[in-house]
Amino acid sequence: MVFPTLQFIGFFAVVLALNGLFWNSNAWRKGMLIAASYVFYAAWDVRFLLLMGFVSSVAWLAGLAVTMPRLRRPAKAAGIAAMLAVLGAFKYYNFFTLSLAQLLQSLGLERDLPWMTVVLPVGISFYTFQAISYIMDVDRQEIPPRRNPADVFLYISFFPQLVAGPIVRAAHFLPQIDRPTRPDNAARAAAVVLILSGLFKKMVVANYLSVLLVDPVFGLPGGQDWQSAGAATLGYAVQIYCDFSGYSDIAIGIALLLGYRFHRNFNQPYRADSLRDFWRRWHISLSTWIRDYLYVPLGGRKGSPARQHFTLILTMTLAGLWHGAGWNFILWGFFHGAGLAVERVLRRAGARLPRVLAIVAVFVFVSLLWIPFRATSFADTLAMLAAFGRTDGYGALQIVPVVWGLLAAGLAMNGLPLTWRARAEIALARLGPELQALILALGIWAMFAAAQEGVAPFIYFQF
Amino acid sequence: MMSRMSRFTLTCLAALAAAWLLSGERFLDAVFEMPDLGRLDDAIIAAVVTLEDWKAALGLPDVFSAMRGAIHRALGLL
Structure with missing residues (x-):
């Protein structure tokens, strides 16, 4: 279900x-x-x-x-x-x-x-x-x-x-x-915002990006040029964020309506200015689990610098394996670990990029590493990377205008100031329970109407 | 006196009923996808069939499909 x-x-x-x-x-x-x-x-x-x-x-x-x-x-x-x-x-x-x-x-x-x-x-x-x-x-x-x-x-x-x-x-x-907490006006308001934003991210942004952009390109990586490969890579970065954070938002909102509070699982991950920062913002419940139950018991920051880097890379490689039984996921985890280790060396050496450049660099690095995560095989990963060097491709995609709107909407969901969400919650909290319920119902109705027919499963279900 | 959470829940249930009445969606399809609960399942299905028949007899418009069509046309998806 x-x-x-x-x-x-x-x-x-x-x-x-x-x-x-x-x-x-x-x-x-x-x-x-x-x-x-x-x-x-x-x-x-x-x-x-x-x-x-x-x-x-x-x-x-x-x-x-x-x-x-x-x-x-x-x-x-x-x-x-x-x-x-x-x-x-x-x-x-x-x-x-x-x-x-x-x-x-x-x-x-x-x-x-x-x-x-x-x-x-x-x-x-x-x-x-x-x-x-x-x-x-x-x-x-x-x-x-x-x-x-x-x-x-x-x-x-x-x-x-x-x-x-x-x-x-x-x-x-x-x-x-x-001792569950009976949801008060503020909790219900937060739940309504979470559920509706989660549905929008999943049903509208993620699902359409998947069908209109990502799946056609990743389905035929050998036939793409650099433009469609780049657009699909960007598309998948937005899709997976909207898909997974959308699920988390809905889950947290539903639990809140039942009287249970979960910590937030995503905190604008594509605003991260370092890989370390990214992992503090992306799938936070897994990152902290891995830190506390795997990284620290494996040695964490103990031992020589080389030993610390090894522990970090091993931890992230195992985190990659947690995501899926395949070399693609292992590779994805390994490179994230290696990136974190390199970043640590640079940080200790005092090397720093201006913040905006750092955010762009992290986003590009993370997005490129989504390629092995999304590709169905190692060969497809290499084919997709090779497409970045081609100026023409027999399977290159004609991107319909609505796709650019979806990409912008997905990035906006990641980047909009958190105070906007807080304001929406405060406004909703002032309303009576009947109005809150009606807004939730009408919002769900609108999301279902805007969505495609059929149900696309959430990406993280497979893990 | 009814609590605020109860009022919220009741309004949600009423909105769900209204959404079902004004759409072509059928709860029967959803019920058939659920795990078989034995005798309870038979009772649930019988009740849902009765409700679906009643809804069909009312002949209400499928507002949901009309709205979906309008949104998809506006977005250039049709």
Whole structure:
């Protein structure tokens, strides 16, 4: 079930009404939200429920066990290993098997390796990371373990963030389970702005850019010239920002209407004046997760400069692998890590660009690295990069005027002053609840009318 | 007295009903895409079929499609 569908709107309307009905009964509200989240997830594939139930059960048991002195280390190791095993089996098994088979073949040691037909459960990377967050946070005594399994089940399955984040920290979410905040005028206003801006970014900007510009060019990279390659690269940079931040905005807005607050996941990432700044603004919940649970445990800023650079590049390479089981993603992560390391060296040497130039340089670097992220293979990545050196291409695209408007709108969503959003929220907060609801409904109606027919899935669902 | 959140929720539900009445969208299609809930599913489908029949009998205009067509024409997408 995808957010911008009539199916989800009907589903959410029922959940919102039940949430209000059960507001004063913690146990009933939790039970209803777990049931709703499982129905939401089952809409993709009922079989996935078993996996999510397994992940939640292991996290709950590991959380209890890590507080027992004798079991602490083995429980933590077993819990995290179980999560990584789930990810490995469902997401990476065939990739590593294929890579091993190719390596053996190139060495003249061809072998028949066991293959599995695996359907990638949607959102698996997100909820396994949340489960790890729970185990680690309990282990670090940042939160007490939950005796009631319903708390952990709700934390892991809560439908607004289940399939594409934000990755919510246990220490942030679990206290809210017991005491959600009844949405007041300001919270509803913020939710309306978030949901409508998210729908606009996804349904209007991202989806049309995908169909009118990005997909045709990336679908035939060998036939493009530098203009269409450049436009599609810019188009994908805008598309992925609008697609993913749009999803996050909707998720945060929906959670807010149910009484739960998530941290924001995007903060105008294309205004970043360094790569370090970019990663503090892009997919913030993943960046901070990786910093706290991977980069720091791997050594972080400890050791010699060379060791620090190695840790940084390794962390980002693993972050690339988290995004997808493919060499393209590994390459993407590696180059981001290398870029961060080079930037650190330059910063320590005192080298600095003027801010505007730095923003442009970061945007160009990030946009070019979106090419391996978007291309379906390494060969397509090279073909797309080669197109930048061609002045004519047999498949070069005639770009319709509306595309330039979409690019401008997407960049404006990234670049407009945050005070504008704040003003819209303040204006909406002054209205009565009926008017707020009507504006939300009319806005959704307008987005659906402006959007294309059919539903394009969110890019980050595949991760 | 009804809380402000309840008033917000009720208005959302009313707006959803109005949107459904004034569009060619069918909840039945959405319900069929949901996981099978057994006997509960049968009851839900029966209720939705009744509602869809009632909506069809009202013969209301499909304002949503008209608006979509106008927007798409204005943007040069048709």
